[in-house]
Amino acid sequence: MAGELLDYISSLAVTGVVFISAVLVIPSMNYVSLLQVDQQQLRNVAEQVFKTMLLEPGYPVDWGSTDPFDQNSVNRIGFADENSTLYVLDSDKVQRLVANNPIGSIEYDRVRELLGLEGYGFSLSIVPPFDVAVENEEFEVAPSRVDLELDVTVLNVKGGPIPNAVVETTIIYSTKKGDNARLYVIVEKSLTDRLGVCEVEKHTDAPSEEQFSDVIVVFRVSVANVSSLFAVYQRVPSNDIAEINYVGDNIVLTVPEVTPRGARWVDNIIDFDWESFISMYNGTRSNDDKLTYGEGYKVWSHTFRGLKHGAPSLLIMGFWAVDAGEGRRCILIAGPNPNLFGSRVLQYGDPDGAKGARCVMKLQRDVVISGMTYLAEIIVWKELS
Amino acid sequence: MRTEKSRGKGRKGQMRIIEALLASFLILFAIAFVNLFALTPTSQTYEASELEKVGFNVLHDLDEQSLLERYIQYREWANFTAALTVSLPTDVYFNLTVYDLNWRVVNTAAPISYGTAQVFSSSFVASVVYIVPGYQGVYSPKILVLQLVRG
Numbered sequence: 001m002a003g004e005l006l007d008y009i010s011s012l013a014v015t016g017v018v019f020i021s022a023v024l025v026i027p028s029m030n031y032v033s034l035l036q037v038d039q040q041q042l043r044n045v046a047e048q049v050f051k052t053m054l055l056e057p058g059y060p061v062d063w064g065s066t067d068p069f070d071q072n073s074v075n076r077i078g079f080a081d082e083n084s085t086l087y088v089l090d091s092d093k094v095q096r097l098v099a100n101n102p103i104g105s106i107e108y109d110r111v112r113e114l115l116g117l118e119g120y121g122f123s124l125s126i127v128p129p130f131d132v133a134v135e136n137e138e139f140e141v142a143p144s145r146v147d148l149e150l151d152v153t154v155l156n157v158k159g160g161p162i163p164n165a166v167v168e169t170t171i172i173y174s175t176k177k178g179d180n181a182r183l184y185v186i187v188e189k190s191l192t193d194r195l196g197v198c199e200v201e202k203h204t205d206a207p208s209e210e211q212f213s214d215v216i217v218v219f220r221v222s223v224a225n226v227s228s229l230f231a232v233y234q235r236v237p238s239n240d241i242a243e244i245n246y247v248g249d250n251i252v253l254t255v256p257e258v259t260p261r262g263a264r265w266v267d268n269i270i271d272f273d274w275e276s277f278i279s280m281y282n283g284t285r286s287n288d289d290k291l292t293y294g295e296g297y298k299v300w301s302h303t304f305r306g307l308k309h310g311a312p313s314l315l316i317m318g319f320w321a322v323d324a325g326e327g328r329r330c331i332l333i334a335g336p337n338p339n340l341f342g343s344r345v346l347q348y349g350d351p352d353g354a355k356g357a358r359c360v361m362k363l364q365r366d367v368v369i370s371g372m373t374y375l376a377e378i379i380v381w382k383e384l385s
Numbered sequence: 386m387r388t389e390k391s392r393g394k395g396r397k398g399q400m401r402i403i404e405a406l407l408a409s410f411l412i413l414f415a416i417a418f419v420n421l422f423a424l425t426p427t428s429q430t431y432e433a434s435e436l437e438k439v440g441f442n443v444l445h446d447l448d449e450q451s452l453l454e455r456y457i458q459y460r461e462w463a464n465f466t467a468a469l470t471v472s473l474p475t476d477v478y479f480n481l482t483v484y485d486l487n488w489r490v491v492n493t494a495a496p497i498s499y500g501t502a503q504v505f506s507s508s509f510v511a512s513v514v515y516i517v518p519g520y521q522g523v524y525s526p527k528i529l530v531l532q533l534v535r536g
Binding site: 007366 | 399405412413420438439443446447452456461465467468
C-alpha cells in the first residue's frame, strides 16, 4: 500500500516537473522566432509611418501654413512639400512639431491618431548630419572696439572630427551714431584642420563717430558642399528679446515672459540663407514696430511677399531694447528656434517610451528643408498594454 | 501472495511513469523538430532591404542638389566619399563604384569606400544601382553601384 502511494506521488512529481519544464522550454524555443516576427511587424509599421511623414504632403496640402493654426483641421498628416520631389519637407509643416511654438504646434496624441498609431509610440528628430561646437576664447564688445576669438569644431554625429569642412563665418555688427543704428557685415571662410577645428579671429575698430552696440556671429558649415548648418553665437539669448517665427509669408514676433519687461522696437530684419543675405525690413521705431506687454503690442506680425517661396533658414533681427545691466541699445538676435542651433526638430514625441519596450525600431533618412540637408530619425516601439 | 500482487502493481505504476515521460519527451521532441522547419522572417534579410532604401535616399538627395553629376564630372572622389560619410548612418560601411555604359570602372584611381573589403564579403550586402544621365544637360550617363553593410 505504501509502495503504491509512493509510486503515485513520484509519478505526480515527475509529471509536474515535465509539465513545468515544457511550459518554460517551449516558449523560449519559440522566443527568437516570436521576437523576429515582432521586429518585422514593427519594422513594417515604422517604415509605413516614416514613408507617410516624409513622402506625403497631408491634407489640406498647406495644413502647416494656416494662421491661426488648428490641429483639428488637419485631416491627414505628412510633412512633404507638395511641389517638390522625394524627401523634400515643408518648413511650415516641420515647425508645427516644435513644442511650445507660439504660433501653434500639433500635439503628439493628435499625430498618433492621424497616423493610426494606437498601441505604438514614436519619437522623431530632424537634426543636422554633423555637430558644430563653438568655444569662446574671447568675445569682447566695447563701444570703440570688438575682439573676437572663437574656436569652431566640426564633429560627426558620433563625435569624430570632420577635417576640411568649409566654415563660413559671417560677423554682423550693429553700431549707433546718435539715435541711428547701422549694420556692418564681414564674411570670412576657413577650413577645419585634422582635428575638425578652425580658429576665427577678428579685431575691429568702430568707424569714426560710431559706437558698437552688438555683434552676432553666424557659421555656415559644409562638407563636400553637401551639408550645411547654421550655428549662431550671440551675446543676448534670442528668447530674452522676442520669439521669432514665420509661417507662410508672415513673420510673427511675440514677447517672452522675461525681465526686463521694457518695450522693444524692431529695427531690422535680415533674411539669412545659404545662398543669400537680404535686408527685408527697416523699422521706424514707431508704434507699428513696438513690442511690449501692453495690450495690442504683444504680437508683431508683418507679411513679406515671397517669404515662403524663399524659405529662409534663419532670420536675423536688430531690436532697440533694454539689455539687463547695460541699458537700452541695439541688440541683434536670430531665430526661429531651433533653426539657430542648426536643427529643425530636436525631439518630438515620447522621449522615454522606448526605454521599457521589448522591441524598438530605428529608421533614418536624409531630408532637405529650405535647401539644407538634415537627418530625420524615427524610433518606433510597441507600447505595453 | 500479497507480496507478489503488490510487486505487480508497483511495476505497473513504474511503467505508467515511464510512459508519461516518454509521451512528454515525444511531444517536446516533435515541437523542437517542427520548429527547425518554421519559416520566420530573418532580420538580416530585411535589414538589407532597409539599407537599400537608405542608399537610394542618400544618392537621390545628392542628385537633387546636383552634386552627384558634379562629383563625377570633376572626379571629386574625395568629396564624394566625404559626402557619403556624413549622409549615411555612422554604423554603415559603403563601397561605391562608378561605371560608364560599357561597365568600365571610372573611379579606378580612388576608391569611394568606408570599411575594409572583408566587410563586403558578408552575405547581407545591400546593393543600390543609380544612374546619373550627365552633367548640365550634356548626355554622358554613368552607372553608380553602391554597396552597403551595417557594421
